[in-house]
Amino acid sequence: MNAEQLRQYLEYFRDLGITHITAPDASQLAAISAAPPVPEAVRPAAAPVAPIATPPPIVAAPVPMKTPVNDLVLPTLAPEGDTLARIREEIGDCKxxxxxxxxxxxxxxxxxxxxxxxxxxxxxxxxxxxxxxxxxxxxxxxxxxxxxxxxxxxxxxxxxxxxxxxxxxxxxxxxxxxxxxxxxxxxxxxxxxxxxxxxxxxxxxxxxxxxxxxxxxxxxxxxxxxxxxxxxxxxxxxxxxxxxxxxxxxxxxxxxxxxxxxxxxxxxxxxxxxxxx
Incomplete structure (x- = not known):
């Protein structure tokens, strides 16, 4: 298989949505070489390539400072201002x-x-x-x-x-x-x-x-x-x-x-x- 045939195969698979292929072993390479070229009618016409516009400069947004782990306030098992009356109320008719x-x-x-x-x-x-x-x-x-x-x-x-x-x-x-x-x-x-x-x-x-x-x-x-x-x-x-x-x-x-x-x-x-x- 020459370079032109290989390019045709790659374009064909790309048009089908296939973006990754694995490297073939020796037997697979031999089978690919023996395969006939892809007919022109099968391959879709290549779309015109639009010129690539120069992107605007990227301005990095400021990164907020992370709170140190030692400053994190974890919830407590005993709420602030807890009372016996509040605890009893939260128990309710416990089930x-x-x-x-x-x-x-x-x-x-x-x-x-x-x-x-x-x-x-x-x-x-x-x-x-x-x-x-x-x-x-x-x-x-x-x-x-x-x-x-x-x-x-x-x-x-x-x-x-x-x-x-x-x-x-x-x-x-x-x-x-x-x-x-x-x-x-x-x-x-x-x-x-x-x-x-x-x-x-x-x-x-x-x-x-x-x-x-x-x-x-x-x-x-x-x-x-x-x-x-x-x-x-x-x-x-x-x-x-x-x-x-x-x-x-x-x-x-x-x-x-x-x-x-x-x-x-x-x-x-x-x-x-x-x-x-």
């Missing part, structure tokens, strides 16, 4: 997870909205579901006795009504089972906002579920209790859940819980202590 199917009440939380100390439990039980208030059943009555009794023994000005109490999940799990991970995650956004709004001096996680939700840990209560942890910079103490202490054989655990609360209360009420020891 975000399966716990809504059998609940009677959304148990949001209760207590002093300016509390220095917040207790976080696992989830509502039957009594809490019926009344819409956290820790009002047998475990709640024991928690009240633990708070009031421990403070009274050390002559500390602290009672249950001075604290704020809430749970990891706001609806009662069926048969009081442990909340599932997705349920804890969905409700966790509201717990996070509650704690960020309250900004207490300290948090008390009651039991393993609350500790796991707040600290993202699988460590057991026995190993964690009595040691200071931190949640978003706020000192946190883990202790036993009152329902665990209701069992008659947990006498030693009751003594340990009392020790934990004493340590917690003295820190909360001592204005000279900015950080736990």
């Amino acid at each position: 975000r997870c399966r716990l809504c199917e059998a609940r009677k009440s959304i148990v949001f939380g209760s207590g002093n909205e300016k509390a220095r100390l917040v207790f976080v439990g696992e989830g509502p039980g039957a009594d809490e579901d019926a009344q819409g208030v956290p820790f009002v059943g047998r475990a709640g009555q024991l928690l009240t006795a633990m708070i009031d009794g421990t403070a009274a023994k050390d002559s500390l000005p602290l009672r249950r009504e001075d604290c704020y109490i809430c749970n990891v999940v706001k609806c009662r799990p069926p048969d009081n089972r442990t909340p599932l991970p997705d349920e804890m995650e969905i409700c966790g956004q509201f717990l996070y906002r509650q704690l960020m709004t309250l900004q207490p001096k300290a948090i008390c996680a009651l039991g393993s579920t609350a500790a796991r939700a707040l600290l993202n840990t699988k460590e057991g209560v026995t190993k964690m209790r009595g040691r200071w942890q931190r949640w978003n910079g706020i000192p946190l103490m883990v202790t036993y859940h009152p329902s665990y202490l209701l069992r008659a054989y947990n006498v030693e655990a009751k003594k340990e819980a009392w020790t934990d609360l004493r340590k917690l209360f003295h820190f909360v009420l001592d204005d000279s202590k900015v950080h736990p020891e």
Whole structure:
């Protein structure tokens, strides 16, 4: 195939809209060479070529400066000016997870909205579901006795009504089972906002579920209790859940819980202590 034949083939394929071709191998080249030239009737007449006008000079538009990554303001999980009333309103008649199917009440939380100390439990039980208030059943009555009794023994000005109490999940799990991970995650956004709004001096996680939700840990209560942890910079103490202490054989655990609360209360009420020891 001479140069003129090759030019005719290229023009023909260009007219068909083909702009890219792959390099042929030796056998393909031999077949192309043996092919007859394209008849003149097949090829469309070449269109007249218009003269190319000189384009106007290109003036580059100013490029806006990019904002440095460090200056980006990311949305926060806790909106500015958040309040407990706003959080409760946004929860509404929550249908975000399966716990809504059998609940009677959304148990949001209760207590002093300016509390220095917040207790976080696992989830509502039957009594809490019926009344819409956290820790009002047998475990709640024991928690009240633990708070009031421990403070009274050390002559500390602290009672249950001075604290704020809430749970990891706001609806009662069926048969009081442990909340599932997705349920804890969905409700966790509201717990996070509650704690960020309250900004207490300290948090008390009651039991393993609350500790796991707040600290993202699988460590057991026995190993964690009595040691200071931190949640978003706020000192946190883990202790036993009152329902665990209701069992008659947990006498030693009751003594340990009392020790934990004493340590917690003295820190909360001592204005000279900015950080736990």
